[in-house]
Amino acid sequence: MSSPADPHSQRLLYSVAATMSDGVVMIDARGIIIWVNQALCKTFGYVERELLGENVSLLMPSPDREGHSGYIARYLETGEKRIIERGREVEAQRADGSRIPVHLTVNEVIDGNNSYFSGIVRDLSDRRRADEAEASLRALQFNQAQLERVAVAGEMAAMVAHEIRTPLNALSINVQMAQRLSRRSGESDRERASELLGNLRAEVERINGLLEDYLALVRRPSGTTDQVEVNSVVQEAAYFVAQQMERENIRFTRRLAAGLPALDVDKARLRQVVLNLLINALQALSSTQRGGSVELWTELGDGELRIGVRDDGPGVPPEIIAKMFRPFVTTKAEGTGLGLAICQRIVSGFGGRISVESVPDCGATFLVHLPLARPTDTHRAIEAK
Helix, strand or coil: CCCCCCHHHHHHHHHHHHCCCCEEEEEECCCEEEEECHHHHHHHCCCHHHHCCCEHHHHCCCCHHHHHHHHHHHHHHHCCCCCECCCEEEEEECCCCCEEEEEEEEEEEEECCEEEEEEEEEECHHHHHHHHHHHHHHHHHHHHHHHHHHHHHHHHHHHHHHHHHHHHHHHHHHHHHHHHHHCCCCHHHHHHHHHHHHHHHHHHHHHHHHHHHHHHHHCCCCCCCEEECHHHHHHHHHHHHHHHHHHCCEEEEEEECCCCCCEEECHHHHHHHHHHHHHHHHHHHHCCCCCEEEEEEEEEECCEEEEEEEECCCCCCHHHHCCCCCCCCCCCCCCCCCHHHHHHHHHHHCCCEEEEEECCCCCEEEEEEEECCCCCCHHHHHHCC
């Protein structure tokens, strides 16, 4: 840098510094302010005459204020650059005594045997407020998510209690009848007792399935992920339903895009999502008893990878679509309505979403949207703790 003693360079330097949006202050070796620009005056709430001739420690809160002269003396004596040419974030003090966060960069200017120091001060107040606002918003969103989870858990607890009470009543009745029949010796009585015990087993399996679905919905994601070839997972899920489709005279077509990138997801849980959507399509067509078709595909576009499942069954009523990913919402005569809620939770954990389109009597289309690069999800990060 040119010496302040060079008049032309000095004028040029001051002209540049005077028009900077960041605050600039020049001090001598004693720490006395010899020049400031208007941006610095505005940041600290002073007029120029109030600063010129004052020690620069005026702009610092304690304990930096008391130790500043020692910093300069130590540097001039040892040459050790602790803050010189090193930008850092510090607290500064305004004229009214309030403190503000700033980014400070200090440089030395040598004029012959004399040392001067320039400080460039950037006010970080707006950025700090923005960070605090963002943190508050994240906390609010997390609290909202927690409240929603509590509400859903309460609703689910009531529904699970209702769903379990019915098979438990059936179990109780069948147990009593089996006990009475077991005390008799006739062949027909033994056959009837065997039938009742079979009913007991079916009801137990039904309760167990309900509880497994419930736990799958409420338990936290494992967080275990790997680089997964999506088409391979989709093919695995398709294999499980292909024979059933054929038996029920349902035309099952697959259209998988080539060259898809691997995604960082849980392979087993992604397969669970695809399989669940395929089973839903199969059941929708089975209810019509007229065959039909199911299409499964993958595609790439708009910064995401999509997995689609389409059927030409009876479709989903409009009043159901808006709430179909909520627990216990179902169009099936039998079922808990937890399947799609579980799918939505899994896909949300991947940073994605599931969308649905349906026209009555013309089928339904489900799309799983997976981002190519998983975003940082604050809620999931907090949940994982």
